Amino acid sequence: MTAPLPTIQYPISPSGHILPNIVHFGRLLRALGIPVTPAQMLDFVAALEIVDLRRREDVQESARAIFVSRHEHLALFDQAFALFWRARPTSQMPRIDLGNLLKKRPNAQEQYRLISRSAAESQPGSEDDEPFVDKLFTATDREVLRHKDFAQMSEYELAQVKEFMQEIPWQPPLRRSHRRRPNGRGDQLDLRRTFRHNLRYGGEALHLARRQRTTKRRRLVVICDISGSMDRYARVLLQFLYGLSHSLDQVEAFVFSTRLTRITRPLQRRSIDEAVEQAAKTVHDWAGGTRIGEAIRAFNYDWGRRVLGQGAVVLVISDGWDRGDPDQLDGEMARLHRSCHRLIWLNPLLGSPTYQPLTRGIQAALPHVDDFLPVHNLVSLEQLAQILAGKAGREHRLPQI
Amino acid sequence: MPSLIRSIDALSAALSENSYIADRSLATAIFLALKLQRPLFLEGEAGVGKTEVAKVLSRLLDRPLIRLQCYEGLDVSTAVYEWNYTRQMLQIRLMEAAGTARDHNAVQELFSDEFLLRRPLLQAIDSRNGTPPVLLIDELDRADEEFEAFLLEVLSDFQITVPEIGTIRADEPPVVIVTSNRTREVHDALKRRCLYHWIDYPSFEKEYGIVLAKVPGAPEQLAWQVVAFVQELRASELYKLPGVAETLDWINALVALDQEELHEEVVNETLGVLLKYRDDIQKVQGESVRQIIDRLRKEYQSER
Known part of the structure; x- marks a missing residue:
C-alpha cells in the first residue's frame, strides 16, 4: 500500500x-x-x-x-x-x-x-x-455487470446486482381514471366551484371553473416461472420482484413451476433478504417441472378477476420450456390476453443472439403476447422499465418468428 | 330495535319468513352487526345474495333502504351532497329584485339547508328522517381508493361535515351493509371497521329451500332437478360458476316454458341463463348435459 x-x-x-x-x-x-x-x-x-x-x-x-x-x-x-x-x-x-x-x-x-x-x-x-x-463499486465494474448475464454471475456479483436492481425507476403506463380534479383547462364545468367563485360578482357567471379527468398508474401483475430450467434466474428474479413491489403501490406477484403460488404478501417484508426468503418459503415446488398452461389457467380462474381490474399490465417471465399441453396454454394465454391491458412475455433466453423461439410452449403463447422481451441482465431490466414507462420505441419489442 | 331481534334464532326465523334463507353463521353476523351497531362487510362471488341481505333487513326492520352503487370516480357530489345551483341562481335574482342581495346574511341564506341536495350517505346519517335507515353500499370494490378513504371516515364516526353548514351527525347510526365481489382487495383499514362475512355458494338443502321460497309456483321435481344440476355444475371446472341468482333465473325461465322436469334440448337451449362464458357453455352442452340429467333422474326416483 x-x-x-x-x-x-x-x-x-x-x-x-x-x-x-x-x-x-x-x-x-x-x-x-x-x-x-x-x-x-x-x-x-x-x-x-x-x-x-x-x-x-x-x-x-x-x-x-x-x-x-x-x-x-x-x-x-x-x-x-x-x-x-x-x-x-x-x-x-x-x-x-x-x-x-x-x-x-x-x-x-x-x-x-x-x-x-x-x-x-x-x-x-x-x-x-x-x-x-x-x-x-466503481463505474467500470458496474458497466460490465450491467451487461453480464445473470446466469453467469458469481455470488459476489449477484449481491452487487441486487443493489443496482433496486435503483431502476419503475413507471407502469397510465390509464384515464374516472375521478376528476380541478383544472383550469379541464373539459367539464365544475359547477360547485364556479358558483362559489362567482358569488362575489353577484351570481354572474364571469369565471368558469373546470375540471379534468385524472390519470392513474396501471396495476402490474407478474407471473414468474421458477421451474428447474429457470433455476439460475429464479433468485435474481425474486429480487427483481421485490424491487418492483417496493417502488410501486399496486404490484401482484405470482410464481409457478407445477403450481401457482401468490407471493405478493411475503414480498412486502421490509428487508430484501427477508422478503426473498419468505417468498421462497411460501413456494412448495421450487425447481420442479413446468406446466405453464396449467399455471396460467390457475391464474385466470382463481386470480384473474381479483387482480386484473381496470386494465392491468401482465408480465409473464418464463423460458417457455413447457411439459404441459400446448393447446391448453394457447387457450389460457388467449383468455389472459383478453382480460388485461397489455401482456408482456419476458424470456431470459432471448438474451442469446442465437436463440430461436421454437419450443412448443413459446409457439403456443407468442400469438397472444404484445411484447416479447429478454430478461437476462440489468440492461434488459432497464429497457423493460423504459418500455413500461412508454419511453422506448416499438422496434425493440415485436416478437419475431 | 324490534323485539324479533332478541336472539340469533329469532333473527333466522324472521329472515326466512321474509324468504331469505340464511345459514347460522350469516345470521350470527347480521345479529351482531345489528346489536353492536357496526357495519357488515359481505364478500362473495356474484349472485350469492349479498345485496339481498340489505333489502330483506329493510323489510324486516321496517326501515327505508338507501342504496349507494359504487363506481370509479364516485365523488362527494354524487355520494354525499350537492348544492342546488339552479335554485340558488334563481334566489339571487329574487334577492336582487327585492334589493336584499347586499344583505349581510344573503350568502348564508343561499347555503342553507333549503338548497342542499342530500345524496345517499348524507340521507343515511341525517337523523331528521326519523328512524335510521338501512344503508347499502353496493359493490365497493368498483369504487377507487379515494372514495374508500372517505367512506372510512364516515363509517367510523357516522358524521359528515358540510363546510357551509357544519357537522351533521347520526343520533342513531344506520344499519350499514357493504358488499364486494372481490374484483380487487378492499383496504384492510376499512374492513377492520366492519364485521366481515364471506357468503359461499349454498349447500343443496339451502339452495333448494331458497328456490322453494322464492319460486313457490315451481313443480317440485323441476325444483329438485334444477338445484341438483346447478350444484353439479359448481363442482366442475368452469371459468364462472353460476350463482343463486342464476339458479332462480333459470327455474323462472323453465317455469315460463311450462317444464315439469329437465329435458336435454330445453337445458341446452336455456344454458345461457346459467353460464355466461362461451367456453363454459361449450364444455357443458351436449354430452355432459345428457349424463347429468340421466343421473339426476335416477337419483330423484330413488329418493322418492
Missing part, C-alpha cells in the same frame, strides 16, 4: 482538530452517496456541543439522526462512522491530507477503497474487516 493514507483523528484528541474532521466526515458521506447539506453539518456541530463527546455511542447516534434520512443508508453510515472516527495511537496514525484527495471527486470512491483497505490492514483481525468496499 503505497498510496498516501488519511489523517484521521479522534474528536477529543489533544490536537483538537474536530471541526476540520467533521467537514471531512461530511465529505466522506457525500462521496458515499449519502446527501449531506451544510445545514446538517451545522446541526451536527451544534449537537456536539450538547452531547457528551466522551461517549462514542451518543456521538454516533446523534450523527446518525442528523445525517441519515433513508433507511437503506443506515448500514453504510455506520460503517463509515466506525471507520472514520477510529481511535488509534498517534504512532500508527496513517498520514494523509484527506481534503486534497477528495477534491478529485470522480475518483473519490476509489480512494475510499484504499482507505478502507489500509484501515483493515493496520488492524489485522479486528472486527472492522467488514466488506465496506462492497458499497463502493
Whole structure:
C-alpha cells in the first residue's frame, strides 16, 4: 500500500482538530452517496456541543439522526462512522491530507477503497474487516455487470446486482381514471366551484371553473416461472420482484413451476433478504417441472378477476420450456390476453443472439403476447422499465418468428 | 330495535319468513352487526345474495333502504351532497329584485339547508328522517381508493361535515351493509371497521329451500332437478360458476316454458341463463348435459 493514507483523528484528541474532521466526515458521506447539506453539518456541530463527546455511542447516534434520512443508508453510515472516527495511537496514525484527495471527486470512491483497505490492514483481525468496499463499486465494474448475464454471475456479483436492481425507476403506463380534479383547462364545468367563485360578482357567471379527468398508474401483475430450467434466474428474479413491489403501490406477484403460488404478501417484508426468503418459503415446488398452461389457467380462474381490474399490465417471465399441453396454454394465454391491458412475455433466453423461439410452449403463447422481451441482465431490466414507462420505441419489442 | 331481534334464532326465523334463507353463521353476523351497531362487510362471488341481505333487513326492520352503487370516480357530489345551483341562481335574482342581495346574511341564506341536495350517505346519517335507515353500499370494490378513504371516515364516526353548514351527525347510526365481489382487495383499514362475512355458494338443502321460497309456483321435481344440476355444475371446472341468482333465473325461465322436469334440448337451449362464458357453455352442452340429467333422474326416483 503505497498510496498516501488519511489523517484521521479522534474528536477529543489533544490536537483538537474536530471541526476540520467533521467537514471531512461530511465529505466522506457525500462521496458515499449519502446527501449531506451544510445545514446538517451545522446541526451536527451544534449537537456536539450538547452531547457528551466522551461517549462514542451518543456521538454516533446523534450523527446518525442528523445525517441519515433513508433507511437503506443506515448500514453504510455506520460503517463509515466506525471507520472514520477510529481511535488509534498517534504512532500508527496513517498520514494523509484527506481534503486534497477528495477534491478529485470522480475518483473519490476509489480512494475510499484504499482507505478502507489500509484501515483493515493496520488492524489485522479486528472486527472492522467488514466488506465496506462492497458499497463502493466503481463505474467500470458496474458497466460490465450491467451487461453480464445473470446466469453467469458469481455470488459476489449477484449481491452487487441486487443493489443496482433496486435503483431502476419503475413507471407502469397510465390509464384515464374516472375521478376528476380541478383544472383550469379541464373539459367539464365544475359547477360547485364556479358558483362559489362567482358569488362575489353577484351570481354572474364571469369565471368558469373546470375540471379534468385524472390519470392513474396501471396495476402490474407478474407471473414468474421458477421451474428447474429457470433455476439460475429464479433468485435474481425474486429480487427483481421485490424491487418492483417496493417502488410501486399496486404490484401482484405470482410464481409457478407445477403450481401457482401468490407471493405478493411475503414480498412486502421490509428487508430484501427477508422478503426473498419468505417468498421462497411460501413456494412448495421450487425447481420442479413446468406446466405453464396449467399455471396460467390457475391464474385466470382463481386470480384473474381479483387482480386484473381496470386494465392491468401482465408480465409473464418464463423460458417457455413447457411439459404441459400446448393447446391448453394457447387457450389460457388467449383468455389472459383478453382480460388485461397489455401482456408482456419476458424470456431470459432471448438474451442469446442465437436463440430461436421454437419450443412448443413459446409457439403456443407468442400469438397472444404484445411484447416479447429478454430478461437476462440489468440492461434488459432497464429497457423493460423504459418500455413500461412508454419511453422506448416499438422496434425493440415485436416478437419475431 | 324490534323485539324479533332478541336472539340469533329469532333473527333466522324472521329472515326466512321474509324468504331469505340464511345459514347460522350469516345470521350470527347480521345479529351482531345489528346489536353492536357496526357495519357488515359481505364478500362473495356474484349472485350469492349479498345485496339481498340489505333489502330483506329493510323489510324486516321496517326501515327505508338507501342504496349507494359504487363506481370509479364516485365523488362527494354524487355520494354525499350537492348544492342546488339552479335554485340558488334563481334566489339571487329574487334577492336582487327585492334589493336584499347586499344583505349581510344573503350568502348564508343561499347555503342553507333549503338548497342542499342530500345524496345517499348524507340521507343515511341525517337523523331528521326519523328512524335510521338501512344503508347499502353496493359493490365497493368498483369504487377507487379515494372514495374508500372517505367512506372510512364516515363509517367510523357516522358524521359528515358540510363546510357551509357544519357537522351533521347520526343520533342513531344506520344499519350499514357493504358488499364486494372481490374484483380487487378492499383496504384492510376499512374492513377492520366492519364485521366481515364471506357468503359461499349454498349447500343443496339451502339452495333448494331458497328456490322453494322464492319460486313457490315451481313443480317440485323441476325444483329438485334444477338445484341438483346447478350444484353439479359448481363442482366442475368452469371459468364462472353460476350463482343463486342464476339458479332462480333459470327455474323462472323453465317455469315460463311450462317444464315439469329437465329435458336435454330445453337445458341446452336455456344454458345461457346459467353460464355466461362461451367456453363454459361449450364444455357443458351436449354430452355432459345428457349424463347429468340421466343421473339426476335416477337419483330423484330413488329418493322418492
